[in-house]
Amino acid sequence: MNAREIRQMFPILDQEVNGKPLVYLDSAATSQKPVPVIEAIDKYYREYNSNVHRGVHTLGTRATDGYEGAREKVRKFINAKSTEEVIFTRGTTTSINTVAASYGRDNLNEGDEIVITYMEHHSNIIPWQQVARQTGATLKYLPLQEDGTISLEDVRETVTSNTKIVSIMQVSNVLGVMNPIKEIAKIAHENGAIMVVDGAQSAPHMKIDVQDLDCDFLAFSGHKMCGPTGIGVLYGKKKHLEKMEPVEFGGEMIDFVGLYESTWKELPWKFEGGTPIIAGAIGLGAAIDFLEQIGLDEIEAYEHKLAAYAMEKMSSIDGMTIYGPKEASKRAGLVTFNIDDVHPHDVATVLDAEGIAVRAGHHCAQPLMKWLKVSATARASFYLYNTEEDIDKLVSGLVKTKEYFSDVF
């Protein structure tokens, strides 16, 4: 994999920010978009924009083919059995909310348990808080090891025969840990629970096989994997989706509408009320083509290398705290950190003046921040277009930040 060549395909990266060449290290928040994705969206709007699944006319057919073609690309991307199991949503948040609001509300009762972890993103916490309140179910948190990893022993202790849903992120957006989803899913199933996977930080970076993981649901977003914003995916096993009630009602998702009752379309369309995100799906399809051409295994291995390099360089800075496992082999391509006596917002502002974009704050993971006993952290996250040179610039930016703040004091 040649990151320098890949970088050329991302026009946004070729610019100066605050007088310095842009170093974009915030891909865990959203990734940049390569030319083929931008062109696919542009082409759709210029050449065949039309509503799907209704018009008899030629453009309508082309738009439908593009939209449904993207669904097949997603199916292959995650190795789902059929496109009936692939629902287009607005993103990971909407996907998880759909599972909570539909499957959760129908299947949870008082005394039942939902198991999540301390490391979850708010979008995999609040939907479960809400459905727990509505159904009387109990929300349980799986403890974390000192380095932020999950131990399967803890999973075996926390998941009981009362557990109906286990919902865990595959890769943490803060700790960078990769969770053993396949093994956790096995324990969930042994206890009669279903396994929901938040794949927002894993789908962009590694090969996912839903049949191998044996997860019941998988949620992920297009914009973190070189696709546009506003499009995401909910994968669900057909046996669940078939029994589930739609969450949004209206056009597109209906079979027959009477005055007082209606029936729904078959899968997957019964979950796609309203005109869908056509350009978004087509853009996501182009992003999948792009990533697959490079190879997800290649991308994962490359990011691993970047993370190891960053860990090594960053930990040599005095006063640096890095959160999550110390071993690079346990981590995905992001590093969350704090520098002694400098607040992460100030770190991000000084780096920004150097053209370096990092994230600072609670990363939509307030319970995890509490667990880490910090109010905020800074995070540098990498993707296939980043290079070791970017990390070198980050490191010298961090050294500068430290110097700057010791000078002004």
Place this chain on the structure above:
Amino acid sequence: MSSKNLDTLYRQVIMDHYKNPRNKGVLEDDSLTINMNNPTCGDRIQLTLKLEDGKVADAKFEGEGCSISMSSASMMTQAIKGKNIEEALKLSKVFSDMMLGKEYDEDDLDLGDIEALQGVSQFPARIKCATLAWKAMEKGVGTEKEEQE
């Protein structure tokens, strides 16, 4: 785009307030407590105010946050202490205009250290840090004012 000058943001006086915050702590007894946070970044402030005869008799703050939010809180408490409520609210308006890069009317108000925060207006992502404490004060003083009226 020209390079942003960090020194316009991180002025010496700001760093001094950050490192040696004035009025840090919690007022006991019949004080007014206002909790506010910035949900996008995790900054939080607890402001306690003692209002007497239409005046801010005392003010203290506790909180967690960046140099801008904490120094702004320190400067704010310093500025409003001893002022009457109208003056405190007027200061807040001046501060808000300053953050928006608008012309502001100082009148006969003594801005003191607050003027050091002027540079924040050039860093749009940091304006919310600077205004957190002021919003807390407005909320506290506002509820008190409503009760009196």
